[in-house]
Amino acid sequence: MTSSSKNSTSLITKMYSHIYIEKEAENYPVTMRIKGILKCSEIIEITHYKDVFNERGQDFLMQKNRPKLILAVKRENLIYKGSPMCNSFGYENFYYTSCVMNCPYNCEYCYLQGMYPSGNIVVFVNIDDILESAAKLSKQKPFICVSYDTDLLAMEKLLGYAGEWIEFCRQNPEITVELRTKSASFANLANYAAPANFILAITLSPDEIIDLYEHKTPKLGRRIEFINHAVKAGWKVRICLDPVLYVRGYAQIYRKFIDDVFAKINARDITDVSFGVLRLPKDFYKRAAKNGVKTELFAYPFADDSQGATYSKQHAENLRGVIYGGLLEYMPKGKIFE
Amino acid sequence: MNISYLTETENADFLSEFALRYPSCANNADASKNKNGLFIFISHTQMSKTPRMPRQPGAVFLINKITNPSSGNSRYPEILFRHPFNESGISDSEIFALYAAAERFFERKNIHFFICPADTENIKHVSEIKKWAQIRAQFEPDASHFRQNAAELTQSERDTAEKVITQLKLTQTQRHDFLRCLVNCKLRGGFPEAEISEFAFANPAGKKERSAVYDKLKQKLNFIDY
Known part of the structure; x- marks a missing residue:
């Protein structure tokens, strides 16, 4: 290490350089798997994940850039009722789970920035308990989203949780599971056959947006390639245009983007499309500001209401008009959800 | 970035030393003074306080976990920067208290606690730590790491x-x-x-x-x- 590297990335620890493991989490198969893959990481024993995750005065931005791992046992709230801010696609019984808290990607608009005090990633290693809780809901024929607070497919090599949910779907045909991702690695799915009740929801954005705001994520071209591989292999694919951002030149950017996507993807192969303008939980900014988050995307005068915060009525309508109008040229009305 | 060193020897009362250096520690108004400073604490503690420390002669350890043996509580110093040292935890109520005090005056990522086992070549290892601290102090966040798009008016x-x-x-x-x-x-x-x-x-x-x-x-x- 020399003084010439004072501004270099070499001064910052590697991703997952340290793994904090709850004593109770020591002997789980996932813990063994992670330790086997990250052999060079420093292991630190902890009592409870909140001792590390909720520490005051953490440098959120630096952690988000190179997160550490925290392995824990989830003791309560294994399944949550779905949020009204999210689309339930017509399902009456809508739930979500958090097997992992925090995401390896680093999108500037992400609500996680105002949700957690830390940029480190918590992995709940008792995945079997979470799957068991989900299975108990089968009589309700529910719709369960499993990758909201993270990107499970992006962490598949390390955790194998997407595979667990795929197998769960095979054993529980009454339950529909959605796995949302920005990952473009089809290799993570190549060894599995696609269950009919498993939906891959792939988030797409224009390259202009990806380059500026979706750090560490794959480019649009790679995500489109992934969709085509997945569709060919029999997976149900949902395209998510979420969030749609009110940026300068938005009409041209999003119009061209939709045309480019459906020039490369056959619309008939897609299960459905969902879109949503940027919307954030109430009081998000205070927490995000506390975490040191600064992005021009939040320089908009959002107003809080009972649901949360979004763009002005006029701007939101304009955005919706561009997206919905563009999608209607390729998808039937019944397959477009907001 | 200013660097503050505090070195504990077996006979020194380091809490008094800390209070002497930061006489305003009871006064929160001065707490912002060292927000951008680096705080390095070097302990030449007895091996018995670090039961988990591997017995490597001549090794310096960066502390990643500080436990208070009387309460059982632990604190975890942030390790965000690469370093050439081994890492270890320590179980010591005084060091636990010192860490809590240091947090009032320094950002967590700028607090680094080191252990040099008492029976080693102190001067050599202290100078290794200071060399690392100098490099660490010069680190500036790169725009590519951090999204701090703050505009100012011309x-x-x-x-x-x-x-x-x-x-x-x-x-x-x-x-x-x-x-x-x-x-x-x-x-x-x-x-x-x-x-x-x-x-x-x-x-x-x-x-x-x-x-x-x-x-x-x-x-x-x-x-x-x-």
Whole structure:
């Protein structure tokens, strides 16, 4: 290490350089798997994940850039009722789970920035308990989203949780599971056959947006390639245009983007499309500001209401008009959800 | 970045030393002084306090976990920077208290605790730690790591803003709010010269009318159409 590297990335620890493991989490198969893959990481024993995750005065931005791992046992709230801010696609019984808290990607608009005090990633290693809780809901024929607070497919090599949910779907045909991702690695799915009740929801954005705001994520071209591989292999694919951002030149950017996507993807192969303008939980900014988050995307005068915060009525309508109008040229009305 | 060192020897009362260096530790008003400083604590503690420390002669350890043996509570210093040292935890109530005190004056990522086992070549290892601290202190966040897109108004933009402020006789609160609004507009899509120029010639009659004109201005700035 020399003084010439004072501004270099070499001064910052590697991703997952340290793994904090709850004593109770020591002997789980996932813990063994992670330790086997990250052999060079420093292991630190902890009592409870909140001792590390909720520490005051953490440098959120630096952690988000190179997160550490925290392995824990989830003791309560294994399944949550779905949020009204999210689309339930017509399902009456809508739930979500958090097997992992925090995401390896680093999108500037992400609500996680105002949700957690830390940029480190918590992995709940008792995945079997979470799957068991989900299975108990089968009589309700529910719709369960499993990758909201993270990107499970992006962490598949390390955790194998997407595979667990795929197998769960095979054993529980009454339950529909959605796995949302920005990952473009089809290799993570190549060894599995696609269950009919498993939906891959792939988030797409224009390259202009990806380059500026979706750090560490794959480019649009790679995500489109992934969709085509997945569709060919029999997976149900949902395209998510979420969030749609009110940026300068938005009409041209999003119009061209939709045309480019459906020039490369056959619309008939897609299960459905969902879109949503940027919307954030109430009081998000205070927490995000506390975490040191600064992005021009939040320089908009959002107003809080009972649901949360979004763009002005006029701007939101304009955005919706561009997206919905563009999608209607390729998808039937019944397959477009907001 | 300033570096503060505190070295504990077996006979030194380091808590007094800490209080001596930071006499204002009871006074929160001075707490912001060292927010950008680096705090390095070097302990030459007995091996018995570090039961988990591997017995490596001559090794220096960076502490990643500090346990208070009387309460069982632990603190975890942030390790965000690469270093050439081994890592270990330590179980020591005084060091636990010192860490808690250091947090009041330094950012967590700038607090680094080291252990040099008492039976080693102290001078050599202390100098290794200081060498690392010098490199660490020079580190500046790279724009590529951190998304801190803060816009500032140029002098000419400020002059334009001040014309409007003077013309509309804005209160201090309104002035602060207006400037923040302009920075947000600039972040979103550029300084709104065209949108505010007409307001530099507005001539509201009384306080009520001035308020109405200001509300109109804010509405215009906040919801610029792209």
